[in-house]
Ligand SMILES: NC(=O)C1=CN([C@@H]2O[C@H](COP(=O)(O)OP(=O)(O)OC[C@H]3O[C@@H](n4cnc5c(N)ncnc54)[C@H](O)[C@@H]3O)[C@@H](O)[C@H]2O)C=CC1
């Protein structure tokens with residue numbers, strides 16, 4: 001009893017210290033820039049980042065419509081100052097001093113398209129934005145949302161290498177929506193409280209390259225092989241499920257904004273020195289033979305602190321891992337080739 005009272009009092013002392021340091025303004029200043037901020041993901045993501053007390057400056061950039069989004073979000077009475085920037089001429093100002101850049105710029109899918117069908121348009125957009133990041137905020141963490149993520153992250157890496165500022169610890173493909181979906185679908189089948197669920201998702205972010213590891217899901221549940229196969233397929237097809245339901249009006253935006261805000265928050269916590277922040281992300285990696293791979297990553301003051309290994313896989317997951325490698329490899333090579341042509 002004495003020990004638990006001690007634990008309680010030290011926890012509440014920590015909380016009040018945190019509260020005091022926050023109110024005295026010692027939470028670090030952090031500038032977050034969203035590129036593509038007026039889009040379907042960009043707008044709700046701007047809202048969620050405005051609600052995040054770790055952000056002191058929120059920079060909203062797009063090629064159109066940012067003044068309205070910035071004026072709207074800027075009226076919310078939370079910590080960050082919001083500024084909207086529109087068009088190429090304002091990109092430098094949008095990026096200068098950014099600690100974290102989130103990129104949901106680019107076109108979304110329509111029914112019948114794969115993410116790779118977006119390559120021709122989005123690769124060029126990502127290339128230009130990354131050239132600007134290299135110039136104006138070379139030390140920022142970059143959260144890449146624009147599809148096809150399996151290729152846009154390698155494109156970003158090549159552009160950064162050419163600019164001589166590439167730091168593999170600072171570049172992330174955002175695969176959090178796959179984790180969010182895997183948790184939701186698993187909780188439904190396992191009949192466990194969704195808030196308690198954890199499921200790592202590895203590989204990449206398209207079709208079979210998305211590999212949820214339900215064998216490592218917690219809380220554990222005794223689900224049959226058929227159910228696990230169906231859960232895996234639903235997670236892999238989650239994006240397509242939304243694209244079809246939206247019937248030509250785009251892809252996931254609200255759940256993506258939620259996932260993007262979760263991942264950005266984890267990055268900011270890491271930058272601020274919060275220990276043991278672990279999220280899945282598509283990063284430069286040596287845990288398989290592929291140069292980029294999504295897995296659990298420990299986040300820290302410099303971005304990626306550690307790429308965690310995959311842990312034990314079921315036979316079904318081992319097969320899934322081998323099956324995803326050719327597609328992921330060719331998407332990576334396509335990105336590298338594009339950036340260097
Ligand atoms: N990583 C993931 O899990 C997910 C990725 N996505 C991807 O996110 C991207 C954006 O999706 P939505 O927001 O639904 O599309 P959207 O079309 O609603 O918005 C995209 C925004 O990007 C802007 N934009 C275009 N070119 C730009 C440039 N050069 N600089 C700055 N902004 C530019 C547009 O003006 C528009 O406001 C798509 O590529 C989509 O496939 C979508 C859902 C999940």
Ligand SMILES: O=C([O-])CC(=O)C(=O)O
Pocket residue numbers: 108109115147177238239240242243251252
């Ligand atoms: O499916 C799409 O095109 C958008 C996306 O990446 C997702 O929802 O996971």
